[in-house]
Amino acid sequence: MTNQVRGALNNADLLISKNLINGRWIGGNRAPIAVDDPFTLESFAEVPNLGENEANEAVAAAEVAFPAWAARPARERGAILRRWFELLVANRDDIARLITRENGKTYKEAQGEFDYGAGFIEFYADEATRALGEMIPAPVPGRRLYAEREPLGVAAAITPWNFPLAMLTRKVGPALAAGCTMVAKPASATPLTALAFARLGEEAGVPRGVFNIVTGSARLIGGVLTASPVVRKLSFTGSTEIGVQLYRECAGTMKKLGLELGGNAPLLVFDDADLETAVEAALVAKFRNGGQSCIAANRIYVQDGIREAFLSAFGERVGAMRAGDGFDPANDIGPLIDDAGKAKVAEHRDDALARGARLVVEGGEAQGRLFAPTLLADVPADAQIAHEETFGPLAGVIGFATLEEGLQLANATDFGLAAYLCSEDPKTIARVSRGLESGMVGINTGLISTPAAPFGGVKMSGLGKEGSHHGLEEYLNIKYLCQARL
Ligand code: NAP
Numbered sequence: 001m002t003n004q005v006r007g008a009l010n011n012a013d014l015l016i017s018k019n020l021i022n023g024r025w026i027g028g029n030r031a032p033i034a035v036d037d038p039f040t041l042e043s044f045a046e047v048p049n050l051g052e053n054e055a056n057e058a059v060a061a062a063e064v065a066f067p068a069w070a071a072r073p074a075r076e077r078g079a080i081l082r083r084w085f086e087l088l089v090a091n092r093d094d095i096a097r098l099i100t101r102e103n104g105k106t107y108k109e110a111q112g113e114f115d116y117g118a119g120f121i122e123f124y125a126d127e128a129t130r131a132l133g134e135m136i137p138a139p140v141p142g143r144r145l146y147a148e149r150e151p152l153g154v155a156a157a158i159t160p161w162n163f164p165l166a167m168l169t170r171k172v173g174p175a176l177a178a179g180c181t182m183v184a185k186p187a188s189a190t191p192l193t194a195l196a197f198a199r200l201g202e203e204a205g206v207p208r209g210v211f212n213i214v215t216g217s218a219r220l221i222g223g224v225l226t227a228s229p230v231v232r233k234l235s236f237t238g239s240t241e242i243g244v245q246l247y248r249e250c251a252g253t254m255k256k257l258g259l260e261l262g263g264n265a266p267l268l269v270f271d272d273a274d275l276e277t278a279v280e281a282a283l284v285a286k287f288r289n290g291g292q293s294c295i296a297a298n299r300i301y302v303q304d305g306i307r308e309a310f311l312s313a314f315g316e317r318v319g320a321m322r323a324g325d326g327f328d329p330a331n332d333i334g335p336l337i338d339d340a341g342k343a344k345v346a347e348h349r350d351d352a353l354a355r356g357a358r359l360v361v362e363g364g365e366a367q368g369r370l371f372a373p374t375l376l377a378d379v380p381a382d383a384q385i386a387h388e389e390t391f392g393p394l395a396g397v398i399g400f401a402t403l404e405e406g407l408q409l410a411n412a413t414d415f416g417l418a419a420y421l422c423s424e425d426p427k428t429i430a431r432v433s434r435g436l437e438s439g440m441v442g443i444n445t446g447l448i449s450t451p452a453a454p455f456g457g458v459k460m461s462g463l464g465k466e467g468s469h470h471g472l473e474e475y476l477n478i479k480y481l482c483q484a485r486l
Contacts, residue, residue, distance in 0.1 A: 006327050007037075007044075007101040009094045016195040019048050019215055022061035023208030028054070033188050033215060038104035038335040038369050039325045045102075047191045050216035055183070055224035058212035062154040062181040063230045065209030070151045070179035077177060078128035084204035085121040088197070092118075095196060099164055100326040102190040104334035104369070105289050107327055116449060117166030120467065123451035124173030127472050131178060144483040149476040151179030152256060153232035156225040158218070158246070159194070160238045161187035161337055162292045168194050170455070170466045171235045171258075172201075172211065178475035180233070183212045183225065187238075189337055191215045222246065229253045233475060236260070237294075240415070240460050258474050259462035260294070260455070262389050263417030266410035267297035267446070268432060270403070271305035273422035277444050278306075279313045282395070285420050285446030287321065287373060290333040291392045292341070294461075295418035297446065299386050300397045301406050307399055311360055311377050318395065319361045321373040333393055335369035345371050345392030352376050352383040352396055363393065381409060389415075403428060407435045417457035420446060439465075 009015055017032070018025040028048035035045040048054075069077070088095065092114050099110035136145035157171040168184060175182045186194035198213045214221055225231055226249035235258035236246050243261040250257055267285055269278045285297035302310050326334035336342045346365060353359065356378065363374030371393055379385060379396035386398065400406040410419060419438040423429050433441045439457040442448040449455060449467075456465040464474050 007097050009097055011091060011094055014091060014094050014098065014196040014199060015045060015192065016199055017046050017048070019050060019054070019195070020198045020202065020211070020213045021054060021058045022212065023202075026054070028216070033191070035102055035189070035192055037101055038337055041368055045192055047195065047215040050214050051220040052224050054216070055214055055221040058183040058214050059154060059224065059228050059230050061209035061212055062183050065207060066153055066181045069181055069207060069210050072179070074128040074131065074177075074179070077179065078125045080205045081121050081125035081128065081173065081177060084201050084206065085118055085125060087200040087204050088114075088118040088121065091196070091200060095165060095193060098193045098196055100334070102192050103161060103164055104326055104337065106331055106334050108329065109289060110326070113163055113166050116451070117163065117169045119451040120166070120169040120173040123467075124177035124472065127174070127469060128177035130469065131472060131476055142484065142486045144486055146481050148479050148481065150479055152475055152477045153180060154230050155180045155182050155233040155235060155475060156231045157182060157184040158222060158225070158234070158236045158238065159184065159186050161189040162289060162294070164190035164193035165197060167237045168197060170471070174466070174471040175235075175475045176206070176210065178472055180475045181210045183214060183231070185214050185218065185221045185225070188215065188218065223249070226250050226255070227253065232256060233258070235474070243462060256474070258464035258466065260466060261417075261457065261460065261462040262415060263294045263296070263457060263461050264298045264387070264389055264413045264415040265295055265418040265420065265438070266299045266301060266413075267420040268406045268410055268422070269300070269302040269306060269310055270406070270421070270423040270425070270428055271303045272425045272428065273306060274424055274444070275306065275309055275313055278310060278422040279317060281420060281422055281442065281444060281446035282314055283317055283446065285442065286395045287333060287393055288446075290323070290336060291345075291390060291394065292337060295440070295448070296391070297395075297420055298390055299410070300395055301400050301409055302397050303406065304399060304401050307397070311397060315360045315375055318363075318373045318375045323366055323370045323372045323393065333373065336371055336392055337369070339369065341391060342369050342371055345390055345394050348385045348388070348390045349374060349376065349394050352379050352385050355380045355383050357383065357396065381412075387413065403431065407432060411435070411437045414460040415457070416459035417461035418442065418448065
């Protein structure tokens with residue numbers, strides 16, 4: 001265990017049961033939302049179950065706070081983000097404990113998420129000063145043409161449960177750096193990390209109303225955020241189904257949209273791949289966060305010449321993985337987030353087996369919401385696992401013969417978030433990475449996310465980018481100015 005009392009915090013003030021609206025911590029009148037520990041299945045905390053009134057209050061607070069925040073010199077906004085980052089780092093263990101407690105992932109992975117997530121606040125603390133304008137050569141004498149970048153106003157964020165810190169900081173960092181104010185709604189399963197993050201922001205000097213956080217009914221709060229003409233941008237990370245719905249709901253107010261949606265990532269292992277590299281890439285791309293990652297390798301395509309060797313080496317590693325309490329360092333993965341998530345993994349396994357797949361590592365259902373790492377071979381291309389996000393620790397290996405066939409199989413999906421390929425041949429790497437219909441490509445690695453890189457998908461995986469200077473751009477409008485009579 002990482003702590004004597006399982007998951008106990010050093011700073012108990014970071015376990016928060018209220019919401020931050022207009023600089024005040026408030027509760028609600030409705031029965032609160034219970035937060036469960038997905039390993040013990042016990043409810044260990046509560047958060048407010050707020051709705052339309054409070055969401056409207058939060059939007060109004062963000063609107064009032066916007067002009068002053070936008071007018072602050074970028075360096076000052078950056079300095080506040082830098083202080084927020086430093087406070088996060090000072091509370092790294094507690095934030096990681098909250099992540100493990102409410103999400104179930106291992107404490108080591110929670111620390112990894114912390115470093116990645118806090119990294120967005122650090123990155124955008126610096127990036128704040130880089131929203132540069134441009135001078136444009138005038139077409140006629142006596143004129144000056146230029147373009148300025150200005151913050152677009154109030155932004156809204158709706159985030160999922162699988163990375164409770166990082167999916168939020170990826171939005172808050174660039175929004176506040178750009179000069180926008182924000183209203184955020186975290187996932188109901190994992191609101192505690194977000195609330196602790198907000199508390200540290202307050203301590204760092206984020207002014208009243210600049211960052212507001214509302215927990216409760218997704219439909220009611222989401223309805224306010226999408227319908228409000230004050231909210232000029234919605235950034236959503238979650239399922240494609242809800243993303244499509246929010247896209248429609250935002251049409252009436254012509255909001256700018258950032259949609260980070262579902263994935264169904266392929267991993268292609270070519271005959272000329274380095275076996276050990278391919279196994280490492282597959283392990284991390286498939287099993288990180290127990291497979292509950294939007295960029296998880298959902299379909300592992302292995303070329304004929306290397307397939308048996310790959311299955312043997314990968315199978316050995318998968319078979320050695322343990323599922324259990326995220327706070328026990330002996331475990332490699334924690335429980336799934338809920339019973340429906342566990343049932344879906346079992347359904348994908350059963351469907352593949354019924355279609356003729358072979359069980360290489362049995363894994364499967366264990367106590368509570370645990371599902372032990374499982375490996376299938378000879379998965380037919382029409383199996384459910386090849387078309388839908390499994391979102392769990394089930395890996396399915398599918399064969400292919402030629403580069404063209406591999407590419408065709410990899411692209412045979414409505415999704416296009418991440419893709420991975422393993423090869424030592426520069427020509428194969430160049431042809432395949434160009435041919436893949438995805439927003440991101442991991443080459444000889446399963447670990448691609450970092451605050452400095454542009455994260456985002458194509459096709460049904462969404463719109464826009466998060467991270468890098470492109471992430472800042474998402475919260476800025478370009479205003480063109482044309483001055484005559486010079
Ligand atoms: P989800 O059900 O779509 O929920 C995501 C968020 O949307 C939650 O805060 C949820 O609130 C809220 N929500 C649900 N219904 C809503 C509605 N009608 N109006 C407004 N908000 C609504 O997704 P999830 O199951 O939490 O997350 C898993 C999905 O996220 C996977 O598909 C995964 O691939 C995707 N994901 C994508 C990325 C990426 O960057 N592309 C990253 C991580 C995850 P409640 O929790 O209160 O229901």
